[in-house]
Amino acid sequence: xxxxxxxxxxxxxxxxxxxSLNCSYTVSGLRGLFWYRQDPGKGPEFLFTLYSxxxxxxxxxxxxxxxxxxxxxxxxxxxxxxxxxxxxxATPAGGTSYGKLTFxxxxxxxxxx
Amino acid sequence: xxxxxxxxxxxxxKTGKRIMLECSQTKGHDRMYWYRQDPGLGLRLIxxxxxxKDINKGEISDGYxxxxxxxxxxxxxxxxxxxxxxxxYFCATSDGTGGAAEAFFGQGTRLTVV
Numbered sequence: 001x002x003x004x005x006x007x008x009x010x011x012x013x014x015x016x017x018x019x020s021l022n023c024s025y026t027v028s029g030l031r032g033l034f035w036y037r038q039d040p041g042k043g044p045e046f047l048f049t050l051y052s053x054x055x056x057x058x059x060x061x062x063x064x065x066x067x068x069x070x071x072x073x074x075x076x077x078x079x080x081x082x083x084x085x086x087x088x089x090a091t092p093a094g095g096t097s098y099g100k101l102t103f104x105x106x107x108x109x110x111x112x113x
Numbered sequence: 114x115x116x117x118x119x120x121x122x123x124x125x126x127k128t129g130k131r132i133m134l135e136c137s138q139t140k141g142h143d144r145m146y147w148y149r150q151d152p153g154l155g156l157r158l159i160x161x162x163x164x165x166k167d168i169n170k171g172e173i174s175d176g177y178x179x180x181x182x183x184x185x186x187x188x189x190x191x192x193x194x195x196x197x198x199x200x201x202y203f204c205a206t207s208d209g210t211g212g213a214a215e216a217f218f219g220q221g222t223r224l225t226v227v
Contacts, residue, residue, distance in 0.1 A: 009153075034215055043117075043203055043218030044156070087155065089216075100171070101146075101216055105155040 002027045004090050006104035013078055013111050021073040021107045023088030031093040033071050034101065035064050038085045047073075047086075078111045085109070116140045119204050119219035126194050126226055134189045134222050136204030143209040145187040146216065147171075147179060150201040159202075162187055163209060194226040 003026045013019055025033065032051055036044035048057045050066040057064050061082065063074045073086055085108050089101040117138045126132050136145065143164050148156040148171075158171030160179040168181055176198060178190045191198055202222045208214040 032215075041221070041223075043205075043220050046215045046217065049215050089156075100158060100161060101156075102158075103148075103156040105153060 002090065002092060002102040004088055004102050004104040006086075006088050006107050008107060009105065010108040011110070013075075013109070015079055015111055015113050016077050018074070018076045018078070020075070021086055021088075021109070023071040023073070023104055024069060025071070025088075025090045027090045027092045027102070029093035030090060032091045033066055034089045034091075035062075035071070035073055036087040036089065038087055038106070044087055075109070078109075080111050080113050083109055083111045115220065117204055117206055117217055117219035119202075119222050121222060122220065123223045124225070126224070128195055128226055130194050132191045132194055132224070134202055134204075134224070136187045136189070136219060138185050138204075138206045138217075140206050140208075140217060141184075142206040142217075143184065144207045144214075145181065146205040146207075147177075147187070147189045148203045148205065149173065149198075150203060150221075156203065159189065191224075191226075194224075196226045199224060199226045 005024045007022045035047040038044045048064040053068045055066050061076050065072045085106045087106045088104045120135045146161045147159040150156050157173050162168045162181045165181050180188050204219045205216040207216040
């Protein structure tokens with residue numbers, strides 16, 4: 001069974017205090033690892049897709065990395081507007097789960113000014 | 114206008130009532146999904162459809178049914194709503210080519226069953 005686990009459940013940072021969010025996955029033949037941002041009362045907003053171990057992608061203060069077992073979302077010098085829930089999801093390469101996304105529980109990030 | 118539109122945005126219904134949540138998309142994607150989100154449980158897949166004639170159960174399909182009326186429309190029904198179906202429901206779409214395309218989500222429907 002495909003599983004995605006995120007840690008920590010919640011993270012409180014001061015503005016400018018860099019940190020990382022973790023996403024561990026157990027997926028038979030990973031086809032893609034996705035990161036989303038979700039603001040309260042809204043739908044998840046796509047951030048990144050990672051396809052293979054060693055791949056990195058960046059967007060403003062965010063950088064996502066991927067290994068064979070986990071992915072990290074690094075937040076550099078965060079600002080209060082980065083406060084949101086960050087979701088990780090994975091999709092397998094084939095089998096009956098092909099094309100489906102399995103989500104982690106999310107990490108609630110709060111950045112204080 | 115939003116690429117993925119859900120209606121209604123909020124709904125309060127009584128136990129035992131039938132309710133339908135609707136989703137339409139303008140992205141031209143073949144794949145559509147229904148998820149529910151509960152605090153601490155993340156997004157869980159209810160049903161998914163890879164084209165108009167292909168509908169599949171997700172991990173929590175009991176108590177739900179779906180209809181794919183057209184490529185752009187995918188509706189979710191609760192035949193007899195119960196309180197533990199109170200949740201935030203999301204429709205999503207993705208491009209079927211390549212197999213690893215990101216999903217795009219609607220704004221959600223907040224459903225309360227009393």
